[in-house]
Amino acid sequence: MPDNTIFNFSISNPSGDGQGFVPALLRRLADAIEVEGDVDVQDITFQSAVTGGEDDLTMTVYFHRQPRRR
Structure with a gap:
């Protein structure tokens, strides 16, 4: 029987200058997903x-x- 557990994590930019910079947050998010490996x-x-x-x-x-499905 497959494990149907859904995992999660949240990520934000550091507080201060650039905290609201969406492109930086998206880059950080992409890097964090890549660290998790091949996930769905x-x-x-x-x-x-x-x-x-x-x-x-x-x-x-x-x-x-x-x-992930390919």
Whole structure:
């Protein structure tokens, strides 16, 4: 019987200058997914919270630890 557990992790840019820079967050996200190896990504969510300076951006990845379908 296959393991249907869905794993997840969230990632944000560091606080301070550049915190709200979406391209940097997307690069960090791509690197973090690659570190997980050959996984089957089920969903990616994007959240933005207003702060006193730049917006606080967070992305969450939901995935299975099985190889993705090809």
